[in-house]
Amino acid sequence: MEYKDYYKIMGLKRDASLEEIKLAYRKLARKYHPDVSSENDAEARFKEVAEAYEVLKDPKKRTTYDRLDPNQTSWQQYNTQSDRDGHFEFTQHDFSDLGGRSFSDFFEELFGRRSQGAHTGYGPQVNARGPDAHAKVAVDLQDAFSGATRSIHLQTQELDSNGQMKVIKRTLNIKIPKGIKDGQQIRLAGQGSPGLGQGEKGDLYLEVHFNPHPFYQPEGRNLHMQLPVTPWEAALGATVPLPTPNGVVELKVSPGSNSGSKLRLKGRGIPGNPAGDIYVTLSVVTPQASSETAKALYKEMADTMAFNPRSKMGV
The missing domain is CATH 1.10.287.110 (DnaJ domain)
Structure with missing residues (x-):
């Protein structure tokens, strides 16, 4: 039909x-x-x-x-x-x-079909579960490490007794579980749209997304970041501080590292079974020659090291 x-x-x-x-x-x-x-x-x-x-x-x-x-x-x-x-x-x-x-x-x-000749009523009442509702909620990356409770404001539309659409505003306090991933859904039973007749309400599904983080980009339970290091830390090797959602840790940079070198901190990512990892990409940052002393040091390096980073390019 x-x-x-x-x-x-x-x-x-x-x-x-x-x-x-x-x-x-x-x-x-x-x-x-x-x-x-x-x-x-x-x-x-x-x-x-x-x-x-x-x-x-x-x-x-x-x-x-x-x-x-x-x-x-x-x-x-x-x-x-x-x-x-x-x-x-x-x-x-x-x-x-x-x-x-x-x-x-x-x-x-x-x-439901009405009997022939009957002109009142519309057959058996329809009882149907209400449709599920869907919404998105933004949380901080830190919430995935410690859990949190957040208030969200929802707007839904329903027909009033006059047949006109009205906006219903609701505020819900929701629990963000520890270990939540970007894009994961939280189900709130019975918080969806009303049912028909005696039908129960549908469910509300909240799709979680992380607010942008200044250092980290999530990928599943793993986190990716770029870590700036000095030329001498990269050349000589060093132990440098690394900020993580669970606090500062010491990261060992191997001698002879370059921009693009990658390091892995196992189990330091978003909690779970198993927990994710943190992947660190080194970025060598060159200081500005903003003083005569700095210019003299760079000139001494150029004269002493005679380093050509383009030698593999034939130039």
Whole structure:
């Protein structure tokens, strides 16, 4: 069975107010009612408009419809009668005078089939679990090492009793577990969208992302960073301080190191089973020759070492 886009049928946006829905219905009912319309497809179009209006004017049925997957199926149709002024109102009678049916397959599939000749109610109540909700939350890298509690503010949209969309604001205190990874999801049971009828609420899934860190770039549980070293630390070797999320550690730089040399600190990354590692890439930083003394030292190095870093390039 084919999904029906009731908003498209009535020429409305999905956030249309109840008043906009009523105005659209009056206009279309006048245009397509078989008693007054000259359109070739007036009967079919009128039935579509009637069905769409019956759904969208009712907050509960509209909420149910808005949660449907467009690949699912359909709802209900009603007959109309015209009064002497040419206005149209729905009555719950079959389309027998129009050669049609009281309910479309779409409506009956969603609300249950009504017995023949019964003109009250819509069959068994639909009880369905509410859809899951998804959101993103930004935390600090340090939270992955120590755990934390953070407050998040959420905004969701629901239909009120008048059929208009309203914004619901919520604040939740969530626990960031130690060892959380960038991109990992936290599930909050029962914090999603309301269900239908007696259906339970859906869940809320929070996708965690780390705020930018001045030194580290996360990759799974591993951390990557560049560590600046002086030319003499790289050439002669040295033990230099390295800041980590768990405090400062001493890192040994081997003699003859160059920019791009990589070191690994096993188990110093994001906690887990196993914990991640920290990968350090050395970056040799050359001091500025900002004084006569510094210039003399650089000239002495040039004269003494006669070093050509481009020799492998043939120049």
